[in-house]
Amino acid sequence: MSVGEYQKLTPFSKDLEENWGKPPGNLNSDGENLIVYGKTFGNVFVGVQPSFGYEGGMGSLLST
Numbered sequence: 001m002s003v004g005e006y007q008k009l010t011p012f013s014k015d016l017e018e019n020w021g022k023p024p025g026n027l028n029s030d031g032e033n034l035i036v037y038g039k040t041f042g043n044v045f046v047g048v049q050p051s052f053g054y055e056g057g058m059g060s061l062l063s064t
Contacts, residue, residue, distance in 0.1 A: 001034045 003023045007013045013023065028035045028050055038047030 001036050003033070006034055
């Protein structure tokens with residue numbers, strides 16, 4: 001998914017940048033796009049739950 005498509009589908013994406021950084025980031029990314037793991041079956045998409053930061057540091061899993 002392109003960064004532009006992500007920003008269009010996620011109108012609050014700017015609010016997430018404070019904690020997660022600018023997209024596409026380093027995790028689940030090819031450096032230019034966000035990688036969304038899954039498979040499409042007709043008009044149904046079955047996706048894999050994305051990782052939530054433990055690769056980038058355990059502190060990012062904690063909420064305040």
